[in-house]
Amino acid sequence: MKRVLIGVDYNPRSEKVVQEGYNLAKKLGAQVCLIHVLADVSYYGINYPNFMGFEGYNEMQVDLNVISELREVAKKFLLTAAEHLEDPGVTTHLAEGPTSSAILTYSKEWNADLLVLGTHSHSVLEKVLMGTTASRILERTKIPVYLIPVKEA
Template identity: 30%
Template sequence: MLPDVKRILYASDIESGSRPAFRAAISMAGHYDAQVTFLNVIEPLNSTARNLVKTMMSDEMLSEMHDESVNHLKQKLVERIEQFCDQELDESEKMKEGQVVPRVEEGSADKVILEVADEINADLIVMGTRTHSSVGQFFLGSTANRVMTHTKRPVLIIPLK
């Protein structure tokens, strides 16, 4: 049994097939009456791609496009959370208003997950992992593996298809 769980960090790539991990996070939140921070991490453009884009638009336009994209992604997260809760949770599982908090950050996925877990003082990290090869299955997925090896917090890993 986990100690008192009040803050859960759910890290998701929001790709199709990630519902089982979100369901696990929501189930844990319901069981412990905990808050879930739904985190999506945007990987930054590599320097080659950034330089290519800079040749086509000004820094101001690039910054505006970036901010607009982040806001759009956050709204998409809010819609996905609401849709999931409406479609898949019965009355006894419904989340309270503000119990699921969407968050979008930019950076290296494993580092951002660890930073946000520290910032919110997460009692549990929930994330899914996809493996695309037998070597990938051995290493459990690189992001999940790096998070598990660099945190002292409990991590619940859900295998995804």
């Protein structure tokens, strides 16, 4: 295993995922890339017409600059996470779109040998109705996935 792709999100518990994934990668002598996904960022720039009596989007005049600002915040977040590891060899990738698809696509592009993901605490009903990013990735990936539980104690 030469390339380990670690998924990181805004949840504070993802620090555990990054650290444990990084430690595993170092034991394997592998390169590390941190990936963060902005899901459906274009949604924030849509000005919807009135519907069901709701005029919120028209009144707020959501600016397309919001998308650019979100990207910049996400880039800063990702770079800070990488710097936290104190390893200049760690790379980062910011993706956009549905989270599981974006991670799978980049894992192929980057030729990842292993994906490291956190599993959050979700209710059984929520998993049945929506699934989870980790389970969607497990269903579709062709490479090993190392799951780190980040459930609240």
